[in-house]
Amino acid sequence: MRDTHEPAPVTARVNGRTESAAVAPRTTLADYLRHGLGLTGTHLGCEHGVCGACTVLLDGNPVRSCLTLAVQAHGREVRTVEGLAAPDGTMHPLQERFWRHQALQCGFCTPGFLMAALAAVDEEPDMSRDRIRERLSGNVCRCTGYQPIVDAVEGFSADRAAEHAGEDR
């Protein structure tokens, strides 16, 4: 239907807002988010799909935004690290847990970990520590040695479980 080098129209819900733009087909979702929309929280660490720093949620599922074209986000829902906190700036409970456990140092990989971990806990609310390590094996952190990230994700899962148990009562 569309067949051109020319910029193609992309309309997507990004962090709850509808964003429309004309984007060159070769623009990755990562570059569109970062430089088209100014959402520079999503980082590029390798641009070939290995490091995980660019992970965002596409229709709720974790994807590499460096291996997704912006035009492929047309008509879809994108969530980035900027979409986690409450509108008043209050951190998302997962961010809060990352802060508490010092699950970041330089912070470059952190947005990718947050998005990957959020999707992981949504799908598997009761992961063991080994399972968390396995589930996050597609994200590279060079600073923390991963343990505090595992702590944070484990803590967040427990918080959620406790919250749900409270709701059930």
Add this chain to the structure above:
Amino acid sequence: MTLTDGWVGRRVRRSEDPKILLGRGRFVDDVRPTRCLHAAFVRSPVAHATIVATDASEAVQAGATVFTAADLDPLCTPWKGLLDWPGLAAGDQRPLASGKVRHVGEPVAIVVAASRAEAEDAAELVDVEYAELPAVVDPIAALEPGGPLVHDELGANLAFESWFGTKDEHAVDAAFAQATAVVEVAMSTARHTATAMEPRGVLAEYDPVARELTVRISTQAPNMLQSAFAEILGLRENSVRMLTDEVGGAFGMKAHVYPDEIATCAASMLLGRPVSWIQDRAESLQSDTQARDERVRAAIALAGDGTIIGLRSEIVSDGGAYSVYPRSMVTEGIQVSTIMPGPYRVPAYRSHLRVAITNKAPLAVYRAVGHPVAILVMEALLDEAARAVKLDPAELRRRNILKPEELPYTSAAGHVYDSGSHRESLERLVDRIDIGRHAAAARRRGTLLGVGIACFVEVTAPGVAFYGARGAPITAHDQVEVRVEPDGTATVLLGTPGQGQGLHTTAAQVVADHLGIPFDRINVLSGDTRTMPHGTGVWASRSAVVSSGAAAAAAREVKARMLAIAAHLMEVDASDLEIVDGAVRVAGAPDSRIDVAHVAEVAHWRTHQLPDDLQVALAAIGEYRGPNVTFNNGAHGAVVEVDESSGLVRIVDYVCVEDCGVLINPDIVDGQIRGGVAQGVGGALLERLHYDGDGQLLTSTLLDYLLPAAPDLPDIRITHIETPSPTPLGVKGAGEAGAAGAPAAVHNAVNNALAQRGARVWHQPITPERVLRALDEAADRLWPDRSDAPAVPRWTDPESEPECDQPEGDG
């Protein structure tokens, strides 16, 4: 001096984190000024060649601007890192290769266009004709006379050669002659690289009217680069401004002058527009400084009771093509040599070091510089020695490790260990490892279980004597400004910005204690050389010592001024006053108090209330003064399972005992240790920059250069010992201790497992292939082909070779 039991020592949450967690950090590529152009590089696809011709006409037709050496050389003075080391010979570096290319990835042309994508398109259109030359790849073969030369003008590929250790060279021969047991190992570690998650990047904005250059850059040493860039580009230092906000990891790799970064600045100067160059990962793996490329033969001599009586080592360091400015290519090799005796009593030691020039990316400092190799070799020797004299490995170490009463201790290599807990660290480590706990699981999985330990000392916070004394723009008197604002809050300006270590948090903790106001009223800023006080950056596990030391000095000065003002306002003697939790009060009479905010308001806006001769400026710059070096120490222990059918190694437990003196923030120190261990484990098991026989780099993506991921590491259990150092705050560096000891602990654990089958491995990374081969060969199941083990140097006879004074060190 005394510390309040206030903020120092607390596990305070890091003030750096919220903005990063919320996606509001500012890394280099997050800033794009108007009219910004984007650069890509044409890089050498071959290791060694003459550049015959360069044709950029197609790229220019496509709308790009292309600069080659001919364009940039007139703007730039060439550079090389020599550090006044006697005899160190190296070739000049320039922003773009001129005449010859000397490693894969060396920049040949800079291509500037409206976007990075277009710059890459145009770079593909630049036609460079190369006449290939034989590549110098093996560092030992490189030293043989008559082979190809990396730098023709040097006449040889030997960059540097020196002997280190005991002055009396016959003492070592005598020790070996009278030894009951002599054990020798031949080992190597593979070339690896820091792989900071944020690649390098520069945004250069040149103002041709003011002749001012503003450089937003991912670096760990902004002031050093300010001086270096000014010198290279012929600008006044006060016209060069370096900006850093968030820096996504550095680990020693971002402490150098890089050709591509200079070229980007030069392009901005020629074009009069902002030019951004954001490195991609392939460029990172090809052109970031590399490290750990060391081949070592070493031998240890023991008396019958297991006492070490002599040690010798023969080291060839593969320095790559250039000696980076300003740190040079020799620091790693020198530290492999001089750290090797470690925390042990080694009465006689001789070490011969040669640094070879090869057609590979430059070798430079990377987290723990040389220590991982030195500790690996020493600890492997001790395990082999323990097997030879049939002693428990811990017991052999116990008999040789330094005791508190022996400190300060001058090692056979000339290092002075100022303080520490060497013996206690070993004992605490042994107490915490319980291999029996893992036996059942290993049996169930049918794996070989092994335990390895490694004791270490580590150079931290080196002083003025190392680099500055050798002519580099690097010193130790880092500065911090503390100022109290009119409302009684405080602003701290750091000369030394961090790359994720949490330096803002620790500085605020120290200032809170020394100023007497709460942590949450303190803002810490860094990262703009135009406004911040001077510092020489983050390196060698120094910032906790140096930056915090300077912050404390500044805070104390400001506090004294506040006390003088308060004394006048309260009509008491200043010496009777103290500041606690934001209030100035009379010691012993806590009800007699005024708020710091009141003092600050008077000092700023109501100075009419004060006598004319009272100093009202509530701001001061403190500087660090301390000993030339302080050594931390500790011990690592790893428990591994080795799968005999695949050769895969899994670490099932890891313990680290660490003594870095007074802990400012234990969580931050733990983070440094865990991150360092992860990098050490990467080196031990995974990481290898693989150059083939033609010098071609086969590992230019993260699919081939393997970094440890979460499943590759266990939880790391940490024990702290706090033996204060003789530095102002009793602090020692902690940033590199994890990386320093981990390769040795993991290696010894693997060999402990393999020894059950009579096998060993001697080369890192310990690949499944190397393990399987060792097991097969120990069982006489020989392999047909040659192994992939690198050559290791033969012993050289000590003649009248050059000898160097002992350096202070880079950690």
Add this chain to the structure above:
Amino acid sequence: MKLPAFAYHRADSLADAVDALAVHGPEARVLGGGQSLLPLMALRMSVPEVLVDISTAADLRHHEVHDGGVTVGAAVTTRTLETDPGVHPLIRSCLARIGHVEIRTRGTVCGSLAHADPAAELPALLLAVEGSVELVAAHGSRVVPAAEFVAGPYTTSIDDGELVAAATLPAIAASAGWSVREIARRSGDFALVGVICVLDVDRSRRCHDARVVLFGVAATAVRATAAEEALLGEIVDGLSVEQAAELAFTGVDVLGDLHGSAEYRRRAGARLVAAALDEAADRAHDTTTSRAAARA
């Protein structure tokens, strides 16, 4: 590391996609999940002029489960199939080993087959279950059996203008046991050696079907025919498994790379095959005994 420029065609149906491929000929590439193609383009190792994006083509986005087997449309992601409990555990187990979750979320089953990486799981799985792919072009379609699909590394029998519209992964016999094993440096890495075994035995443990597929070791995934033949008609026990495993690499042209030499792959691979055959035999035996128990 930015993608080279290309023209983009978003196909809304299979017919639309094959029409676009017919128009653009060899200059066009099919974009499914893009998890193999886009990295190659980022590295500028692949520079197609046109990408025909089938990821949202409605008629390619479903899969159909039949008796544990499955027919997968071209736009179905690995993750979709992996998380469908109706799909046979052998298939799901293979899929779960492909890269990481974030890759499987976009990567497609048919795309991975078309990419034909010698170390990838899916071409090996296709061989092991004796599946097939449906190739569709503007002028017609054809079904290619597994054994004829992959011709070499990254090379298949897909002609210009064709795309893999669907792949069929048939069920293995209900009585058959199976195993998927890999040696990889890290979780999610391509295997240094991988093996998929399917073994069917009768109640006396006599083998009447044996499929042993090796991947990551040669120019393509390859059936270890010597090992298969050694087991056929034999009682499956420790000895026959060991003998078969020793033959696994007979006639296989094993290739080495910087992560492991050919010799390593042969030696570690033989042990891996033995372990996989053991596991498959155990599973087959379990199934046979439990069915026998159910009948009794």
